[in-house]
Amino acid sequence: MTRAAKLTFEDKTIELPVIEGSEGELAVDITQLRAEMGLITLDPAFGNTGACTSAITYIDGEKGILRYRGYPIEQLAEHSSFIETAWLLIFGKLPTRAELDRFSAQLTAHAPLHESFKHHFEGFPVNAPPMAMLSAMINTLSCFHPEAQDLDEAAFFEEAARLVSKVRTIAAYSYRRSLGLPFIYPDPKLRYVANFLHMMFSMPYDQHVATREVIEALNLILLLHADHEQNCSTSTVRVVGSSRANLFASCAAGVSALWGPLHGGANVAVLEMLEAIHKGGMSAEQTLALAKDKKSGFKLMGFGHRVYKNFDPRAVILKRSADKVLGQLGVNDPLLDIARRLEELALSDSYFVERMLYPNVDFYSGILMRAMGIPTNMFTVIFAIGRMPGWIAHWKEQHETEGMRIARPRQIYTGPRETNYLPMAERK
Numbered sequence: 059m060t061r062a063a064k065l066t067f068e069d070k071t072i073e074l075p076v077i078e079g080s081e082g083e084l085a086v087d088i089t090q091l092r093a094e095m096g097l098i099t100l101d102p103a104f105g106n107t108g109a110c111t112s113a114i115t116y117i118d119g120e121k122g123i124l125r126y127r128g129y130p131i132e133q134l135a136e137h138s139s140f141i142e143t144a145w146l147l148i149f150g151k152l153p154t155r156a157e158l159d160r161f162s163a164q165l166t167a168h169a170p171l172h173e174s175f176k177h178h179f180e181g182f183p184v185n186a187p188p189m190a191m192l193s194a195m196i197n198t199l200s201c202f203h204p205e206a207q208d209l210d211e212a213a214f215f216e217e218a219a220r221l222v223s224k225v226r227t228i229a230a231y232s233y234r235r236s237l238g239l240p241f242i243y244p245d246p247k248l249r250y251v252a253n254f255l256h257m258m259f260s261m262p263y264d265q266h267v268a269t270r271e272v273i274e275a276l277n278l279i280l281l282l283h284a285d286h287e288q289n290c291s292t293s294t295v296r297v298v299g300s301s302r303a304n305l306f307a308s309c310a311a312g313v314s315a316l317w318g319p320l321h322g323g324a325n326v327a328v329l330e331m332l333e334a335i336h337k338g339g340m341s342a343e344q345t346l347a348l349a350k351d352k353k354s355g356f357k358l359m360g361f362g363h364r365v366y367k368n369f370d371p372r373a374v375i376l377k378r379s380a381d382k383v384l385g386q387l388g389v390n391d392p393l394l395d396i397a398r399r400l401e402e403l404a405l406s407d408s409y410f411v412e413r414m415l416y417p418n419v420d421f422y423s424g425i426l427m428r429a430m431g432i433p434t435n436m437f438t439v440i441f442a443i444g445r446m447p448g449w450i451a452h453w454k455e456q457h458e459t460e461g462m463r464i465a466r467p468r469q470i471y472t473g474p475r476e477t478n479y480l481p482m483a484e485r486k
């Protein structure tokens with residue numbers, strides 16, 4: 059029997075079907091609300107709005123659960139790789155050996171960029187932010203691969219592999235451009251993460267060889283960022299994709315959304331905050347007091363989450379990994395001590411406890427990347443490389459959904475009522 063919610067407004071009542079997700083979450087289906095009642099809903103920032111059904115990622119924010127296609131993030135972090143997880147997200151199941159080998163071969167084949175890309179990069183000022191270049195260059199892929207518009211299964215596989223692979227080359231080239239360094243071609247003998255580090259840090263006369271610890275840690279960071287259901291950037295990819303914009307254009311928009319400091323840009327903001335404390339600008343206690351003062355407009359970066367109200371399971375894994383990797387690399391980073399102190403203070407402060415504000419994934423990822431020698435301006439870019447499989451998976455799911463319609467929210471208009479045009483001479 060279908061369950062229903064009743065909504066009464068003035069003399070009319072409507073029964074709205076209640077649909078149930080596979081983990082028991084309930085949603086009131088309001089698709090007929092406006093047609094039958096003349097009402098719309100108002101939910102700024104979409105805190106109570108399900109924009110779609112999705113079978114990709116499950117989060118229970120109260121319990122701190124995150125699963126990709128049903129698999130707990132802790133198990134994937136322990137046993138899987140970023141590329142295997144990318145396949146899982148995009149194609150819905152763990153790959154067989156043959157499928158994974160085929161995907162890896164495609165990633166290797168697609169790693170180089172068309173030579174003309176170099177001219178595009180050279181057009182950017184040397185101090186251009188890598189996130190700006192990343193977004194622009196992903197969009198530029200549409201110029202070189204216009205076939206990305208209407209994709210059958212085989213073509214989609216090709217474009218997905220192309221994007222997962224090239225985003226890493228574009229990211230590395232953006233970094234090289236920001237330092238005025240020569241571009242380093244991908245090395246087909248190297249695997250995904252090692253190849254990225256090679257393109258970032260090698261010189262034409264000196265090949266950079268990343269350590270196992272660094273490769274494993276970056277693999278973990280990418281895997282942990284690979285999807286997070288309907289977050290700001292993924293929703294952006296879906297909104298853009300709903301207009302039937304191609305895969306590259308849709309994901310380029312996702313990069314722009316991710317850039318902001320309240321989303322992926324928070325990993326940079328966390329580092330800047332920790333550095334400011336370290337340089338003696340403010341103590342940890344003063345930083346906390348500022349974050350609690352609503353008038354300051356300042357937030358404790360790397361804390362809080364729209365969905366997690368208990369703990370962010372990714373932050374737990376990353377904190378453990380930061381402890382381990384910094385030890386393995388022999389890095390003694392005072393910023394890690396400051397981060398630990400801030401966390402300790404915040405978790406025993408009633409402001410943060412009452413609002414259920416816990417460290418999120420960005421709180422420890424920056425420290426880990428810094429220890430690996432990754433420059434701060436690349437943190438959000440690395441988040442974008444990690445999130446790419448998630449964006450692609452959502453774009454695919456959306457395009458496979460029967461009856462997909464363009465996303466077009468409504469509004470409550472609060473501007474002037476009809477006003478007659480005033481000739482210039484009569485205006486005050």
Ligand code: ACO
Pocket residue numbers: 319320321322324349350356357358359360361362363364365413415418419420
């Ligand atoms: N520092 C201080 N206060 C905070 C913080 C914070 N980091 N986060 C939330 N709050 C406060 C809010 O001001 C609000 O206070 P009020 O109830 O007195 O008005 C209360 O806590 C509840 O806030 P939410 O509604 O849970 O916050 P929202 O869902 O709107 O925003 C967000 C979530 C953007 C992540 C926010 O917590 C924030 O700005 N955090 C810092 C930036 C950050 O780390 N972003 C990364 C998020 S994870 C990711 O995108 C990968």
